[in-house]
Amino acid sequence: MGCVPISLVGLDADDTLWHSERHFASIEERFRNLVAPWITETEAADRLLERERANLEFFGYGAKGFTLSMIETAIEASNGTIPTEAIERLIEWGKEILAHPVELLPGVAETIDALDGDVRLALITKGDLFHQEAKIAASGLADRFDRIEILSEKSPDQYRQVLGRCDASPSEFLMVGNSLRSDVLPVIDIGGHGVHVPHQLIWGHERVEREGLTVDWHQLDEIRQLPDLVARLNEERAS
Amino acid sequence: MGCVPISLVGLDADDTLWHSERHFASIEERFRNLVAPWITETEAADRLLERERANLEFFGYGAKGFTLSMIETAIEASNGTIPTEAIERLIEWGKEILAHPVELLPGVAETIDALDGDVRLALITKGDLFHQEAKIAASGLADRFDRIEILSEKSPDQYRQVLGRCDASPSEFLMVGNSLRSDVLPVIDIGGHGVHVPHQLIWGHERVEREGLTVDWHQLDEIRQLPDLVARLNEERAS
Numbered sequence: 001m002g003c004v005p006i007s008l009v010g011l012d013a014d015d016t017l018w019h020s021e022r023h024f025a026s027i028e029e030r031f032r033n034l035v036a037p038w039i040t041e042t043e044a045a046d047r048l049l050e051r052e053r054a055n056l057e058f059f060g061y062g063a064k065g066f067t068l069s070m071i072e073t074a075i076e077a078s079n080g081t082i083p084t085e086a087i088e089r090l091i092e093w094g095k096e097i098l099a100h101p102v103e104l105l106p107g108v109a110e111t112i113d114a115l116d117g118d119v120r121l122a123l124i125t126k127g128d129l130f131h132q133e134a135k136i137a138a139s140g141l142a143d144r145f146d147r148i149e150i151l152s153e154k155s156p157d158q159y160r161q162v163l164g165r166c167d168a169s170p171s172e173f174l175m176v177g178n179s180l181r182s183d184v185l186p187v188i189d190i191g192g193h194g195v196h197v198p199h200q201l202i203w204g205h206e207r208v209e210r211e212g213l214t215v216d217w218h219q220l221d222e223i224r225q226l227p228d229l230v231a232r233l234n235e236e237r238a239s
Numbered sequence: 240m241g242c243v244p245i246s247l248v249g250l251d252a253d254d255t256l257w258h259s260e261r262h263f264a265s266i267e268e269r270f271r272n273l274v275a276p277w278i279t280e281t282e283a284a285d286r287l288l289e290r291e292r293a294n295l296e297f298f299g300y301g302a303k304g305f306t307l308s309m310i311e312t313a314i315e316a317s318n319g320t321i322p323t324e325a326i327e328r329l330i331e332w333g334k335e336i337l338a339h340p341v342e343l344l345p346g347v348a349e350t351i352d353a354l355d356g357d358v359r360l361a362l363i364t365k366g367d368l369f370h371q372e373a374k375i376a377a378s379g380l381a382d383r384f385d386r387i388e389i390l391s392e393k394s395p396d397q398y399r400q401v402l403g404r405c406d407a408s409p410s411e412f413l414m415v416g417n418s419l420r421s422d423v424l425p426v427i428d429i430g431g432h433g434v435h436v437p438h439q440l441i442w443g444h445e446r447v448e449r450e451g452l453t454v455d456w457h458q459l460d461e462i463r464q465l466p467d468l469v470a471r472l473n474e475e476r477a478s
Contacts, residue, residue, distance in 0.1 A: 058334045060369025064303040068330055071310070075323045084319045087326060091307055095297045129368035130299025130391045152369045 005234045006193065008168040009115060009226075011145075012177030013125035013132065015199040016223065018139060019103045024066065025201055027093045031070050034086055039077045048073045049204045056205075060152055062128030067094030098131055102138040105199075107224035112144050114227035122147040124162060124175065126154050126182065154182040156189040163190075174233070176226060179206045180217070188215045193233070197223050244473045245432065247407040248354055248465075250384075251416025252364035252371065254438040255462065257378060258342045263305065264440055266332045270309050273325055278316045287312045288443045295444075299391055301367030306333030337370055341377040344438075346463035351383050353466035361386040361405060363414065365393050365421065393421040395428040402429075413472070415465060418445045419456070427454045432472070436462050 014020035032044040039047065051069045059065025070090045074082050115121060123145045125132050132150045136142050147166055151158045163173055170191035177183025177195075179202065184194030194217040218229055253259030271283040278286065290308045298304025309329045313321050354360060362384045364371050371389045375381050386405055390397045402412055409430035416422025416434075418441065423433030433456040457468060 058337045059303055060367075064298055064307060068303065068306060068333070071326065072330055075327055078323075080323045080327075082323060084314045084317075084321060084323065084326070087310065087323070088314055088319075091311055094307070098297045128299075129389060133391045150368060152372045 003237050004169065004172045005237050006119060006174045006230055007172045008120045008122060008163075008166055008174070009230065010122045010124040010149075010162070010173065010175040010187075011112075012175070012179065012183045013123055013135065013139075014127070015178040015201070016105070016176065016183070016197060017108050017123070017141065018105060018135065021199065021201040021203055023097045023100045024063070024203065027066075027070075027097055030093060031074070031090070034089070035074050035077045035082070037078070038081075044073070044077065045204075047077060053205060060128070061126055062131055063094055063097040064128060066097070067091060070094070098134075102135050104139065104141075105223065107222055108141075111223050111226050112141065115230065116144060118227075119230060120146040120166070120168075122149060122162070122166060124149045124151065124154075124159075126151045154179075154186055156186045159186055159192070160190050163192075174230065176223070178202065180208045180210070180213075181206050184217045185213075185215065188217060194218065195220060195226065195229065197221075197226075242476050243408065243411045244476050245358060245413045245469055246411045247359045247361060247402075247405055247413070248469065249361045249363040249388075249401070249412065249414040249426075250351075251414070251418065251422045252362055252374065252378075253366070254417045254440070255344070255415065255422070255436060256347050256362070256380065257344060257374065260438065260440040260442055262336045262339045263302070263442065266305075266309075266336055269332060270313070270329070273328070274313050274316045274321070276317070277320075283312070283316065284443075286316060292444060299367070300365055301370055302333055302336040303367060305336070306330060309333070337373075341374050343378065343380075344462065346461055347380075350462050350465050351380065354469065355383060357466075358469060359385040359405070359407075361388060361401070363388045363390065363393075363398075363401060365390045393418075393425055395425045398425055398431070399429050402431075413469065415462070417441065419447045419449070419452075420445050423456045424452075424454065427456060433457065434459060434465065434468065436460075436465075 011017060032041045035044050048069060051073045055065055055069050067090060071087055129150050136148060149162050163170060174193040174195060175183050175187040176197060178197055178199040180196055184196050187194045196217050197220045220226060250256060271280045274283050287308060290312045294304055294308050306329060310326055368389050375387060388401050402409060413432040413434060414422055414426040415436060417436055417438040419435055423435050426433045435456050436459045459465060
């Protein structure tokens with residue numbers, strides 16, 4: 001193909017390098033039980049997601065906004081009759097998410113070892129600055145990255161700015177993550193390469209309808225297949 | 240003095256470039272009224288600050304953590320008897336802070352005009368990534384800065400990292416802001432220059448006991464005095 005080799009690999013963090021959604025999901029399960037006296041599980045899930053989406057413009061992503069959305073949904077669902085003790089519990093659960101130990105996903109450490117030296121590595125995540133920094137520090141991986149970017153949103157424009165700061169062109173950039181919506185599609189949109197490594201759990205807001213998508217991305221079952229993919233792509237490019 | 244000239248000026252944002260604390264203060268006043276049936280105004284202020292401080296390790300800075308701290312304090316102060324309607328109101332007030340229009344402080348636009356070209360300008364703020372970015376965008380000033388840094392904490396180490404990213408040494412860096420604790424002392428700690436421009440209002444957590452402080456910073460009454468200060472310092476350095 002004779003094009004520039006991939007020299008910068010961006011890795012998403014939550015549910016790509018470490019578990020995140022399962023902490024939210026387990027709190028959400030408790031939340032559904034908490035409001036079970038008033039609404040069904042499905043209603044609880046739907047209303048919470050709707051509320052989170054409506055609140056994105058105020059809160060952005062992250063556990064604090066999630067907690068505030070749970071409180072609003074619980075009060076509304078109970079017609080204001082939920083005891084304040086339950087609201088205190090919701091805040092405690094929010095703190096539980098924020099204080100949760102970081103557990104790396106299988107294969108992450110080896111993958112970073114294998115890529116290191118061949119390409120520059122950037123950790124590119126979105127959400128709450130404070131919580132993301134805490135998780136990066138706790139992961140023990142911070143030193144392995146040439147660059148760490150915590151974004152408020154993973155839009156094409158924000159990726160373009162990241163590439164500017166990394167002094168890299170889209171064609172030499174490959175982004176890896178569990179969210180088609182955040183990690184793959186916006187990167188392809190600006191002319192970069194996207195690798196989707198699905199995680200068992202995904203937040204409703206990140207789900208994308210695949211039908212009708214006409215763009216091409218690389219699909220991997222596991223992150224440990226990534227070094228081979230990068231090597232293969234760069235061989236094709238060299239030939 | 241014959242040392243390197245100041246080539247990078249860092250400007251804090253909240254209550255240095257635009258109003259922030261007064262939005263929090265006005266909501267806090269409403270909060271004190273809301274809990275007036277149970278505790279005095281002073282108690283309300285003290286308990287809220289105490290709660291905010293205790294929650295910093297979970298929430299970091301910003302309006303979402305502030306809102307959650309208000310809710311916890313209100314429930315506790317009322318022994319759980321506060322109506323859920325009041326809790327909904329607290330969340331609405333939190334959103335009010337987050338959606339508040341950005342109002343530049345007097346002299347800010349002229350000061351940036353006057354400095355522009357002579358030195359590189361960096362906006363260096365801390366707090367909630369999402370809210371800070373929204374305010375920077377709404378301020379219309381984003382393009383005036385060579386660099387924008389949103390930090391989770393303004394520690395000596397974080398300033399050191401900023402200087403690394405700006406490729407600047409501490410001795411050529413001057414930081415300007417309304418908080419001695421966040422904008423001045425940590426910068427002097429790493430060998431940079433600090434300029435304190437007080438704002439009428441300051442959050443309790445940012446207050447510093449000045450007695451016993453043995454470091455030297457520059458004190459200005461108004462930000463519009465900054466270009467003259469920088470010019471004077473650089474003349475001294477050139478001579």
